Amino acid sequence: MPGTEEVVLELDDIQSGALHERPSPYVATYVLLRIDDRAAGQELVRRLVPLVDSGVPSDDPSRDAWITVAFTYQGLATLGVPQESLDSFSPEFREGMAARAAHLGDVGESAPEHWEHPLGTAEVHVAIAVLSPDRARLESVAERARRAQQELPGITVVWRQDAYQLPTGRTSFGFKDGIGQPAVEGSGRPPTNPHERPLKAGEIVLGYPDETGELPPMPTPDVLGRNGTYVVFRKLHTKVADYRRYLREKAADRQEEALLGAKMVGRWQSGAPLAVSPDADDPSLGADPHRNNDFTYGDDPRGFRCPVGAHARRANPRDALEGDGSVDVRLHRMIRRGTSYGPELPEGVLDDDGVDRGIIFVFAGTHIRRQFEFVKTQWLNDGIFIGAPDQADPLVGSARGPSDFTIPHHPIRRRLTAVPPFVVTRGGEYCFAPSLSAMRWLSELP
Known part of the structure; x- marks a missing residue:
């Protein structure tokens, strides 16, 4: 069993994006870059280092706006990372999301041949995310990132997506989001679910013991892997x-319409x-962050209150699987950030605009495979673990075709x-967000 002694995270070396709570309200911009010249790429990284906040907690309101920088496998190769180091990254990261689309259930409309260009191609090298509570601060931070890229002819912006919190504070489906994030040991942020102890740091940040008590596989050399994290990016x-x-x-x-929607999601709107x-x-x-995540499913094994196939329960079964001992839910927990894009469909409209x-x-x-890919393939796409192999997640399940959904009732x-599938994958990437010291190392590669 993992030890009980809490580790001390090197927060001043960890990019804040993995540990920073998303503000509410928020605005965001996601930008993807292609590196056509290695020297220009290294200069870009050198310029970005001082713009990236560390994970050290702060009450400074100016730090509510921040930049996260991550690289694809092709991006690291283009920057000149030695092949021995590239080979030390996880197989999923090296293959890329497009190559693993069939495994993930990204087929039909969601297949890579239908993705937005250049998502899923070798043209994507650098991913930059800018997040802020308001548009003014977002533009200020984004302008600093733009200046870092200016006058570097070997760098090309290949894709951009603006996102924001809808006026309702909910997702496009109409439900409040961003609830139920795990706390990370050593981050300084307390859990919102008193029934769940903080995750071992190694589940989120490389270089620390994870829930198995071991160090997760880490890219080499140490300066490149330690304090970094894998990032999965998807446009849905x-x-x-x-x-x-x-x-x-x-x-x-x-009234029944609202109830059916809640049963499918696991929460009311x-x-x-x-x-x-x-x-x-x-x-x-x-609306109460001290109560809306304070619950378990163990006392509702048959799902009369919350169906076992509901989206929220499938994505995080909490204590519902503890009885059979076959699955340790904590090995599949992840930091999840969802930001909305596009205008809200007006209330009551039933036709696609x-x-x-x-x-x-x-x-x-x-752990891309053990965390994101496991949850996507085993819990969302497949219902074997709830005894209903033919039933996918009713909201974001497999794109392979229509499914059924069972609501227990007396x-x-x-x-x-x-x-039917209500979500279509428009593209995605597997990225790596290195530590600040790793970014400096990347900028100085021979």
């Missing part, structure tokens, strides 16, 4: 009109968890049939 288009129409067709009235408030929405509960809207999903952790359960 949401079919909001299809989702609303499906609920309208299956519900007798608006306000964020109130079904595990605590199963029969009616409770906006005050949903042709506008692109959805979520930029970002995951940070040290005396007879209800089954929603032919639930």
Whole structure:
């Protein structure tokens, strides 16, 4: 078993993005760059180092806006990282997301041949994320990043996506998001779920013991791998009109429509968890960060309050799987950031307006396969672990086709049939966010 002694994170060397709480409200910009000249690439990294905040906690409001910098495998190779070091990265990172699309269930509309160019191609080398509470501070920070790239003819901006918190504070599907993040040991940030102890630091940051008590595999040399983390980046288009129409067709009235939506997600639109408030929405509960994550599923094994196949319960089963001893949920926890893009579909509209809207999903952790890929393939795409192998996640499940969704109920359960995919993958990348000292090392490669 992992030791109980808390480690001390080298926060002054860790990029803040993996540990920083997303502000609310927020605005964000994601930019992807291609490096055409190695010297220009190294100069870009050198210029970006002073712009990246460390993970040291601060009450300085100016630090509510920050930059995260990450690199693809091709980007690191272009910068001149030795092949021996490149080979030491995880196989999933080296292959890239597009090469693993079929395994992830990114097929049909979600297949790489339909992704936005240049996502999933060898043209993506550097990913820069800028996040801020307001547009003014975002533009200030983004301008500093632009100046770092200016007058470097060997650097090309190949993709950009602006994102922001919708006026409702919810996702395009209408649900409050960003609840249930794990606390990380040594980060200085307390857990919001008193039933869950902080994750071992090695689950999120390389160079520290993880939940197994061992050091996760780390890229070499030490200066390159330590205090870094893998980052999964995905653009997900949401079919909001299809989702609303499906609920309208299956519900007798608006009240039942809201209930069916909550059963599929595991929370009411306000964020109130079904595990605590199963029969009616409770906006005050949903808005309270001290209560909206304070629950477990172990006392509801059959899912009469929150269905075992609901999205939130599948993504994080909490204590529901402890009884059989086959799965340690803590080995599959991750830092998850979801930011909305595109305008909100007006309330009550049931027809698609042709506008692109959805979520930029970002995951940070040290085990791409054990964390992101496991949750995506074993819990979201496949229902074997809940005893329903033919039932995918009703909200973000497999793109392979329609699925069913079961709602336990006395005396007879209800089954929603032919639930279509409501999310389409528009592209993504596996990246590596190095430490600040690693960025300096990259900028000085011979």
